[in-house]
Amino acid sequence: MSTTQDPPRDPMARPARLMKRYEPILAILLAAAMITAAILAPWLRFVLTIALAKGIAVLGILLLLRAGQVSFGHAIYIAFGAYVVAFLAPTVNDAALLLALAAVGAGLLGLVIGAFVTRYRQIFFGMLNLAMSMVFYSLLEKLYAITKGSDGIRVEIMPIAGQALDRVAYEWVIFGIALGIALVVAILLRLYLSSPMGEALAGIKTRETRLEFMGVPARGVLLSAYVMSAVVGGIGGALIALTSRHVTPQLAYWTSSGELVFIAILGGAGGVLGPFLGAATYELVRIYAAASFADAWQMILGAVLLLVILFAPGGLWGMAARAIGGRGR
Amino acid sequence: MAEWFQDNGLLLGLALLDGLSSAGLIFLVAVGLNLVFGVLRIVNVAHGSLYAIGAYSAASIGIFAGSLGLPDWASIPALFLSAALVGAVLGPLIERFLLRRIYAQEEVVQLLVTFALFMILEDVQKLVWGVQPIENRVAMQLLGNTDVPFGADFIPYTNYQLFLLPGVAIVTLVGLAWFLRRTLTGRVIVAVTTDREAASAMGIDAAKIYLLTFTFGAMLAALGGALSSPTAALVPGIGAQTIVLSFAVVATAGLGRIEGAALTSLMMGLGRSIAVYFEPELEVVVPYIIMVLVLLVRPQGLFGVAETRRV
Amino acid sequence: MSEVLLQASGLRLAFGGVKAADGIDLGVMKGEFLAIIGPNGAGKTTFINMTTGYLRPNAGTITYDGRRITGMSPRAIVKLGIARSFQLPQLFVEHTVEQNIALAVASRDGIWSPLTPLLRPRFRDEARDLLGRFGLSAIADTRADALNEGARKLADIAMAVALKPRLLLMDEPTSGVAASEKMEVVETLARVLRDAAVTAVFVEHDMDVVERFADRVAVWSQGRIAALGPPTEVLNDPAVQRDVIGIERHA
Numbered sequence: 014m015s016t017t018q019d020p021p022r023d024p025m026a027r028p029a030r031l032m033k034r035y036e037p038i039l040a041i042l043l044a045a046a047m048i049t050a051a052i053l054a055p056w057l058r059f060v061l062t063i064a065l066a067k068g069i070a071v072l073g074i075l076l077l078l079r080a081g082q083v084s085f086g087h088a089i090y091i092a093f094g095a096y097v098v099a100f101l102a103p104t105v106n107d108a109a110l111l112l113a114l115a116a117v118g119a120g121l122l123g124l125v126i127g128a129f130v131t132r133y134r135q136i137f138f139g140m141l142n143l144a145m146s147m148v149f150y151s152l153l154e155k156l157y158a159i160t161k162g163s164d165g166i167r168v169e170i171m172p173i174a175g176q177a178l179d180r181v182a183y184e185w186v187i188f189g190i191a192l193g194i195a196l197v198v199a200i201l202l203r204l205y206l207s208s209p210m211g212e213a214l215a216g217i218k219t220r221e222t223r224l225e226f227m228g229v230p231a232r233g234v235l236l237s238a239y240v241m242s243a244v245v246g247g248i249g250g251a252l253i254a255l256t257s258r259h260v261t262p263q264l265a266y267w268t269s270s271g272e273l274v275f276i277a278i279l280g281g282a283g284g285v286l287g288p289f290l291g292a293a294t295y296e297l298v299r300i301y302a303a304a305s306f307a308d309a310w311q312m313i314l315g316a317v318l319l320l321v322i323l324f325a326p327g328g329l330w331g332m333a334a335r336a337i338g339g340r341g342r
Numbered sequence: 343m344a345e346w347f348q349d350n351g352l353l354l355g356l357a358l359l360d361g362l363s364s365a366g367l368i369f370l371v372a373v374g375l376n377l378v379f380g381v382l383r384i385v386n387v388a389h390g391s392l393y394a395i396g397a398y399s400a401a402s403i404g405i406f407a408g409s410l411g412l413p414d415w416a417s418i419p420a421l422f423l424s425a426a427l428v429g430a431v432l433g434p435l436i437e438r439f440l441l442r443r444i445y446a447q448e449e450v451v452q453l454l455v456t457f458a459l460f461m462i463l464e465d466v467q468k469l470v471w472g473v474q475p476i477e478n479r480v481a482m483q484l485l486g487n488t489d490v491p492f493g494a495d496f497i498p499y500t501n502y503q504l505f506l507l508p509g510v511a512i513v514t515l516v517g518l519a520w521f522l523r524r525t526l527t528g529r530v531i532v533a534v535t536t537d538r539e540a541a542s543a544m545g546i547d548a549a550k551i552y553l554l555t556f557t558f559g560a561m562l563a564a565l566g567g568a569l570s571s572p573t574a575a576l577v578p579g580i581g582a583q584t585i586v587l588s589f590a591v592v593a594t595a596g597l598g599r600i601e602g603a604a605l606t607s608l609m610m611g612l613g614r615s616i617a618v619y620f621e622p623e624l625e626v627v628v629p630y631i632i633m634v635l636v637l638l639v640r641p642q643g644l645f646g647v648a649e650t651r652r653v
Numbered sequence: 654m655s656e657v658l659l660q661a662s663g664l665r666l667a668f669g670g671v672k673a674a675d676g677i678d679l680g681v682m683k684g685e686f687l688a689i690i691g692p693n694g695a696g697k698t699t700f701i702n703m704t705t706g707y708l709r710p711n712a713g714t715i716t717y718d719g720r721r722i723t724g725m726s727p728r729a730i731v732k733l734g735i736a737r738s739f740q741l742p743q744l745f746v747e748h749t750v751e752q753n754i755a756l757a758v759a760s761r762d763g764i765w766s767p768l769t770p771l772l773r774p775r776f777r778d779e780a781r782d783l784l785g786r787f788g789l790s791a792i793a794d795t796r797a798d799a800l801n802e803g804a805r806k807l808a809d810i811a812m813a814v815a816l817k818p819r820l821l822l823m824d825e826p827t828s829g830v831a832a833s834e835k836m837e838v839v840e841t842l843a844r845v846l847r848d849a850a851v852t853a854v855f856v857e858h859d860m861d862v863v864e865r866f867a868d869r870v871a872v873w874s875q876g877r878i879a880a881l882g883p884p885t886e887v888l889n890d891p892a893v894q895r896d897v898i899g900i901e902r903h904a
Binding site: 309 | 586634642
């Protein structure tokens with residue numbers, strides 16, 4: 014019996030499969046490129062650490078995108094992780110421990126907020142996340158006695174896992190930690206996405222009711238992904254605080270949340286490397302644009318985003334996939 | 343209680359008046375956003391930029407008109423004219439060359455396109471008007487003040503904020519309700535909002551309706567900005583503030599009924615201005631608190647209709 | 654064959670003024686194939702929706718295996734062993750057919766494993782076996798949104814069967830299936846269900862299918878059961894022929 018209609022041409026299917034196979038090699042190449050760049054130019058070390066931190070956080074956005082949901086407020090977890098570091102640094106005084114605390118704290122915050130926002134979908138989901146992050150932003154801004162408001166809080170260089178380090182060594186170790194966490198989280202996420210839980214998450218996007226009729230609690234699936242996204246957000250935020258060593262409420266502002274979604278789309282939602290490609294490109298373009306066109310860097314970023322969406326759907330990851338897929342033919 | 347009123351009555355009165363006038367502005371912007379979202383199914387992040395550009399353009403045009411030696415009364419029609427101009431130029435431009443390319447795309451992508459547009463327009467606005475505050479209060483001063491009786495006291499308040507802003511909002515609300523329910527084009531817009539598939543099956547010229555709706559929504563945003571310009575100095579960032587606030591209004595009101603946007607704008611306007619006078623720390627947060635509370639009770643928004651899926 | 658698996662008593666449900674269920678009393682026997690026929694709008698799908706927890710009746714009860722299930726969530730009802738398929742197939746359209754089935758297999762107990770692949774041998778083998786029995790092996794790797802209506806329908810039913818239900822409710826399993834393939838498809842389906850000892854209730858518009866596969870037929874009319882009995886008896890009833898089958902043939 015005839016079982017298919019005209020097969021819909023999915024031009025990305027073949028490249029996407031190829032990419033999946035090359036992903037580990039590409040990950041190693043990307044990591045090697047980052048290390049080389051960091052050795053060659055010390056200022057790049059800083060930029061790339063921030064890019065890795067954001068990439069880790071964007072993996073969380075990727076998870077929610079899988080379920081067809083966009084959070085316009087995930088900067089709340091970045092800011093939360095960063096402020097955990099800033100607040101606790103004087104007492105805890107160990108970067109490794111602070112990272113763990115930020116991850117756990119952000120996860121708990123994600124559980125509380127997630128229990129509420131995962132009841133909603135689409136615009137309501139997006140806007141409620143936005144609302145939460147803006148409330149948090151306002152608190153950071155207004156509670157001057159605790160947060161020093163928009164002046165922000167400085168974070169001093171501190172020991173890592175008990176080792177006291179000088180500035181250069183400290184920055185190298187943080188870079189290494191960021192890279193290590195990025196790899197581990199990317200691998201875990203890759204496994205998760207093709208597991209039943211991850212596939213059910215994707216099912217929320219296409220046919221949520223069916224999940225319920227299969228006995229799968231869709232909200233529970235979404236909530237667990239949401240908590241994971243909060244955890245990686247917290248880790249990303251803590252890394253940003255440890256790197257930039259200055260946290261401000263701006264981290265929680267809605268444009269910062271938009272930036273995360275921006276990076277996710279720029280990188281392409283195809284694979285777990287996309288966020289890192291996207292974040293590195295984003296940070297480099299931003300720094301270049303800010304240096305060369307101080308008044309128009311936002312405009313340049315916006316234009317880049319438009320060009321990517323209109324002419325390179327699938328983002329940088331998709332471009333890479335087409336390049337590889339094309340060559341293989 | 344009575345004592346509290348003794349001490350704070352005037353403040354409360356002022357807060358109510360402020361709330362009313364700002365609700366008028368919020369409504370104009372939010373109803374535009376709601377309309378565009380309803381028809382195009384795109385959350386237009388750049389809607390706030392249209393507000394900001396409307397405000398700056400109105401101020402510039404007003405100042406220019408003053409320099410030409412036009413009489414002061416001309417400043418009022420100038421506000422409306424500049425809003426119409428901004429909407430009529432930018433609206434079709436954005437719809438035709440940007441949005442039209444992405445109607446078939448995923449919601450996320452659409453959102454990001456308008457976010458990119460927002461980033462671009464924010465910088466365009468800074469490049470054109472700079473970052474120094476711009477002020478042109480002629481229109482507000484022109485209309486003078488009224489002493490509003492409040493208990494035993496009087497609150498002097500500008501006629502511009504007391505009558506013009508809420509007046510325009512009410513005229514827009516009534517006019518829009520009439521347009522959507524009584525005219526053919528209006529009904530088509532409602533049809534597209536409530537049932538896209540059926541509407542396209544009926545052979546509705548979607549392209550025309552989209553263009554029309556988006557342009558009209560852009561005009562409303564610009565009008566909100568233009569009318570706000572005489573009441574405050576213009577600084578960068580007003581676009582961002584506005585869009586976040588109108589998001590909250592649209593999500594709280596739910597899709598569809600414009601009366602929902604009106605009531606929600608009133609709640610948010612009043613809530614915010616009461617916060618300004620009594621708990622200024624809460625000002626920014628109040629709209630979100632209202633939104634969260636409303637959505638806790640009514641997940642589909644105050645006036646939204648729950649989507650029931652047929653299985 | 655005389656043991657009651659599902660018992661509906663006095664089910665009532667109105668949407669606005671329309672009575673979609675107006676006192677439904679129906680017992681489904683263990684192991685039987687029960688067909689539901691009747692004109693559109695008679696409340697056939699509503700009955701399935703109430704039984705599976707999607708709609709809650711205004712009055713009346715449904716018991717399953719001696720246990721009251723009225724008011725339970727779809728999720729809880731599935732866990733008791735009642736599965737359904739849909740009039741409009743509800744597939745995960747961005748997944749392949751195999752993934753769809755495997756997800757249904759996994760949802761029985763393996764959904765919460767976050768680090769092992771969905772297509773692990775256990776789930777994949779069971780999914781492939783099921784696809785084989787449904788004659789869908791050739792399209793295992795096709796994305797669900799690329800299927801034609803008939804294949805979509807079968808995949809939808811296969812997903813429900815993958816849940817290993819004791820009772821399966823099917824909403825128009827043969828609509829969308831090409832007329833030339835219909836009997837073959839139903840034959841396959843009936844074999845799979847009998848092999849697994851599944852009790853089946855199905856809404857059907859094709860009287861030939863009903864006559865051949867149903868043990869009993871329930872005739873729905875305006876939210877009520879107008880007739881109930883073996884197909885030969887019910888389908889030859891003049892009143893049923895006039896009021897139901899006549900309408901069906903014209904529809």
